[in-house]
Amino acid sequence: MAIRKASRTRLIGALTAATVALALGACGGGDSDDVASDGTVTLEFAQWWAPELPAGSFDKIINEFQTANPTIKVKLLSGPYASTKQQLVTGAASKTLPDVVGLDGAWVNDFAKQGAIADLTELMGDANYDASQLASQIQLEGKTYMIPVVNFVYPLFVNQDLLTKAGVDKVPSTRTEFADAAKKITATGGNVKGWALPLDTAVPNGIQNDVMSWLWASGGSMLADGKPALTTPQVKSVVEYVKSLNDAGVIAEGSLTMKEQDKVEKFTTGQVGMMIDSLAHINLVKENAPDLKFAIAPVPAEDGFTGKRGIPYASWGIGVANSSKHKAEAFKLVQFLMDAKANAELATLANGFPGNKTAKPDFSKSDPMFEEAFKIYQEGFPANEFVGLPKSEDLMRSFDEQLQLVLTGKSSVDDALSKSQDSWSSVIE
Amino acid sequence: MTSLTVEKPPPAEPEAPTRTKNTLAKRLVPWGYLSPTVVLIVLLMVVPIIMVISYSFRDNVIVQENSVFAGFANYTEVLTDPDFLAALKNTFIFITVSMVAHLLLGLGFAMMLNSGMLSGVTKAIFRVVYVLPWLFTIAVIAVIWRLLLDPSGVVNYVLQTLGVISDGVNWLGDPGSALWVVTFVNIWSGYPFFMISLLAGLQGIPGELYEAASVDGANPWQKFWNVTIPQLRPVIISMAVLDLIWTSQQFALIWMMTGGGPLNSTEMLSTFTYKLAFSEYEFATASASAVVVLLLTMILAFFYVRQQRER
Known part of the structure; x- marks a missing residue:
C-alpha cells in the first residue's frame, strides 16, 4: 500500500514537472539562444526563393556566405x-520576424508602419555600404526598408502559331494592333480566345500585372503626388x-x-493567343509545351505613344527584422546577396534580372528569350506603383471588384473608378 | 504454563492531519493526471480565444503598439457591413443546403450498402466508390473541380455532347451559379462521412424490430419511417449539428475555388474574416467578425451538447 502510494506521489510529481516544463517551454519558446558558446551567430532567413530555384542551388549560395563569414x-x-x-x-504582428526576411514590395509599407522591419539606410550607413550599385530601393519617408534582389518583368507573351493562323504578321505593339490581333485569334474558333485576364479576388494581382500594366506601358500613373488618381483620362482609357x-x-x-496559374495553363495549351506574364514562366511554358512557338514583346502602348514604356515587375526583395538582435550580421547577408557576383548568380538561377546594377547575369545557358527580355527591360523602365x-x-482587390462590376455590366466605368478612388483614398492618406 | 507477551503498540499518530493529507493528495491525483491536457487546452485554446475577444474590443491592434479601447465599435462596423451580411447569407445557404444534401445522400447510400439485396462483392465495390471523395484533401478537390468546371473543361464538354447545354457554361465565373457550384462540390466531398456514420447506425438496429414491423403488416416505407428513422435519430441529429459547425468553418475550398468571388457571390464568413485580417490588416475588426462566428457556432454547439446529454 505504501509502495503504491509512493509511486502515485512520484507519478503526480512527474506529471506536474512535465506540465510545468511544457508551460515554461511554450512561454519561453521565442527566447532560444542564437549565439553559440564560440560566438557564432545564427541568423534565421525566411523566404520563398529556395523552393522556386533549382534544388539545392540557394543552399550553395548561402554556404558561400557562411564560408566567407x-x-x-x-x-x-x-x-x-x-x-x-x-x-x-503573423511574425510582424507578434514582433517575432526571422532576422532576415524575403519581402514583396507590396508588403513593405505595412511592415514598416508596424515597426517590424528595420531602416536599412541606417544599417547601410553603419556598414559604409555603397548604395549607388543598387538598381532600386524601396523607401518610405526617405528611409529604405527593402532592397530588390532579383526583378522579374512581365512582358507580353504571344503564341506565334495562333498569330500566323489568324493572319497577323506582326506582334502587336499598340492597343489597336492588340485588339485587332485578339479579335482575329478569337475568330479562328475552337474555343480559342485572344487574351487571358485573371481577376480572381483571392490573389488579386491580376490588377497589377494584367490591367495596370496597360497604363504603365503608356507612361501613365495611377497616383498623383503619392495620392490615388484613378479618375484620370489615362486610367479611364485603360478600363x-x-x-x-x-x-x-x-x-x-x-x-x-481565373487565377494566374490558369492563365499560364490556357496559354500553354493554346487556348489563348496572348497573355501578360512573368518572364520566370518561360521555362514552365517550354517544359509543358515544348512545341509551342511563342515570342515576348513589350506590353502594347496607346497608339502614337513614343515615350519610354513602363514594364511591370515583381521582386524578390530583402529586409531585416527590427526585432533582430543581430542586425549588423543580418546586413552582412544582405550585402553578400547584393554583391555583383552572388547577385548575378542568383539572378541567373532565378531567370530574373539582378538588383545590383553592375551584376552581369549569365544568359549563355539560358533561353535566348531572357536576353531579349533583358533588352526590353533596359529599353523601358520597371514600373509597379503598388x-x-x-x-x-486590398487596393488591388477593391479595384478588382469594381472592374468586375464594369465587365458584368453592373456599373459604368466612371462609377467604378469613382468608387475605387474613394476606397483607395481611405487607405492612402 | 505459557505466557503471552503482548507488545505495547506504539503511540498512535495524530489522525486528523494524516487524513487531511490523504484527502488532499487524493483530490490532487485527478488534477495531476489532467494537468498536461489542461495546460495544452489553456495555451492552445483558451488563451487565443481570450486574446481574440480582447482584440475585438480594441482598435488598431497588432499593427500599432498602442491600441486603444474601442468598446463595441468593431462589432457595429462588422454587423452593419453589407459584405458581412452578404457573407452571412451565403454561409447560411452553403451550410444548410450542404447539410441537407449530405444527410439525404449519406442516408441513401448507407441504406443501399446495408441492403440485403446486394451481394457482398457489389457492396464492397460501391463502398470503395462512395467513400472515394472523402479520401482527397481539400486542395486536390478544389484543383480537380476547377479543372472540370472550366468553361473549356470536361463538364461542359460532356453536357454539350449530350445536348444538355448548347454553349459552355461559366460555372464558377458566373455570380448566379458560383455559390451553388461550390455548395455542390462541398456536398460531393462531404457526404461519405455521413454515409459511414449512418451505415454504422443502420447496422446497429436490431433485426427483430423489422420482423415485428413485418408481423404488424408494415410496408417498406412504414418500416423506414417508423423503425429506421427513430432508431437513427440520435446519429442524424448529432451528424447534422456537427456538419453545420464544420461546414460553417469551411475556408480552404472556397478560397481555392473562387476566393469569395465573383462579385462576392461566394463570400463566406470565413473568407470575409480572412480578408479583413490578412489583406486589410484590420485585425480588430477581423477579431470582432471571428467572435460573431464563434457565438453563432456556440449556439450550434449548445444544441449538440444538449442532444448528447439527452442520449
Missing part, C-alpha cells in the same frame, strides 16, 4: 510564397479598353475567378 550561420526557413507571406504577417476587349468577346471565359503602397493587396 565563419562566425555567422544561416538557418533557411523556406516555404511557398503564400505561406511565407502568412508567416511574415474602357479592357471593357471593349471583354465586349468584343476576345477574353477567355471565366476571367472573374510597391510601397499600404494594404496594396
Whole structure:
C-alpha cells in the first residue's frame, strides 16, 4: 500500500514537472539562444526563393556566405510564397520576424508602419555600404526598408502559331494592333480566345500585372503626388479598353475567378493567343509545351505613344527584422546577396534580372528569350506603383471588384473608378 | 504454563492531519493526471480565444503598439457591413443546403450498402466508390473541380455532347451559379462521412424490430419511417449539428475555388474574416467578425451538447 502510494506521489510529481516544463517551454519558446558558446551567430532567413530555384542551388549560395563569414550561420526557413507571406504577417504582428526576411514590395509599407522591419539606410550607413550599385530601393519617408534582389518583368507573351493562323504578321505593339490581333485569334474558333485576364479576388494581382500594366506601358500613373488618381483620362482609357476587349468577346471565359496559374495553363495549351506574364514562366511554358512557338514583346502602348514604356515587375526583395538582435550580421547577408557576383548568380538561377546594377547575369545557358527580355527591360523602365503602397493587396482587390462590376455590366466605368478612388483614398492618406 | 507477551503498540499518530493529507493528495491525483491536457487546452485554446475577444474590443491592434479601447465599435462596423451580411447569407445557404444534401445522400447510400439485396462483392465495390471523395484533401478537390468546371473543361464538354447545354457554361465565373457550384462540390466531398456514420447506425438496429414491423403488416416505407428513422435519430441529429459547425468553418475550398468571388457571390464568413485580417490588416475588426462566428457556432454547439446529454 505504501509502495503504491509512493509511486502515485512520484507519478503526480512527474506529471506536474512535465506540465510545468511544457508551460515554461511554450512561454519561453521565442527566447532560444542564437549565439553559440564560440560566438557564432545564427541568423534565421525566411523566404520563398529556395523552393522556386533549382534544388539545392540557394543552399550553395548561402554556404558561400557562411564560408566567407565563419562566425555567422544561416538557418533557411523556406516555404511557398503564400505561406511565407502568412508567416511574415503573423511574425510582424507578434514582433517575432526571422532576422532576415524575403519581402514583396507590396508588403513593405505595412511592415514598416508596424515597426517590424528595420531602416536599412541606417544599417547601410553603419556598414559604409555603397548604395549607388543598387538598381532600386524601396523607401518610405526617405528611409529604405527593402532592397530588390532579383526583378522579374512581365512582358507580353504571344503564341506565334495562333498569330500566323489568324493572319497577323506582326506582334502587336499598340492597343489597336492588340485588339485587332485578339479579335482575329478569337475568330479562328475552337474555343480559342485572344487574351487571358485573371481577376480572381483571392490573389488579386491580376490588377497589377494584367490591367495596370496597360497604363504603365503608356507612361501613365495611377497616383498623383503619392495620392490615388484613378479618375484620370489615362486610367479611364485603360478600363474602357479592357471593357471593349471583354465586349468584343476576345477574353477567355471565366476571367472573374481565373487565377494566374490558369492563365499560364490556357496559354500553354493554346487556348489563348496572348497573355501578360512573368518572364520566370518561360521555362514552365517550354517544359509543358515544348512545341509551342511563342515570342515576348513589350506590353502594347496607346497608339502614337513614343515615350519610354513602363514594364511591370515583381521582386524578390530583402529586409531585416527590427526585432533582430543581430542586425549588423543580418546586413552582412544582405550585402553578400547584393554583391555583383552572388547577385548575378542568383539572378541567373532565378531567370530574373539582378538588383545590383553592375551584376552581369549569365544568359549563355539560358533561353535566348531572357536576353531579349533583358533588352526590353533596359529599353523601358520597371514600373509597379503598388510597391510601397499600404494594404496594396486590398487596393488591388477593391479595384478588382469594381472592374468586375464594369465587365458584368453592373456599373459604368466612371462609377467604378469613382468608387475605387474613394476606397483607395481611405487607405492612402 | 505459557505466557503471552503482548507488545505495547506504539503511540498512535495524530489522525486528523494524516487524513487531511490523504484527502488532499487524493483530490490532487485527478488534477495531476489532467494537468498536461489542461495546460495544452489553456495555451492552445483558451488563451487565443481570450486574446481574440480582447482584440475585438480594441482598435488598431497588432499593427500599432498602442491600441486603444474601442468598446463595441468593431462589432457595429462588422454587423452593419453589407459584405458581412452578404457573407452571412451565403454561409447560411452553403451550410444548410450542404447539410441537407449530405444527410439525404449519406442516408441513401448507407441504406443501399446495408441492403440485403446486394451481394457482398457489389457492396464492397460501391463502398470503395462512395467513400472515394472523402479520401482527397481539400486542395486536390478544389484543383480537380476547377479543372472540370472550366468553361473549356470536361463538364461542359460532356453536357454539350449530350445536348444538355448548347454553349459552355461559366460555372464558377458566373455570380448566379458560383455559390451553388461550390455548395455542390462541398456536398460531393462531404457526404461519405455521413454515409459511414449512418451505415454504422443502420447496422446497429436490431433485426427483430423489422420482423415485428413485418408481423404488424408494415410496408417498406412504414418500416423506414417508423423503425429506421427513430432508431437513427440520435446519429442524424448529432451528424447534422456537427456538419453545420464544420461546414460553417469551411475556408480552404472556397478560397481555392473562387476566393469569395465573383462579385462576392461566394463570400463566406470565413473568407470575409480572412480578408479583413490578412489583406486589410484590420485585425480588430477581423477579431470582432471571428467572435460573431464563434457565438453563432456556440449556439450550434449548445444544441449538440444538449442532444448528447439527452442520449
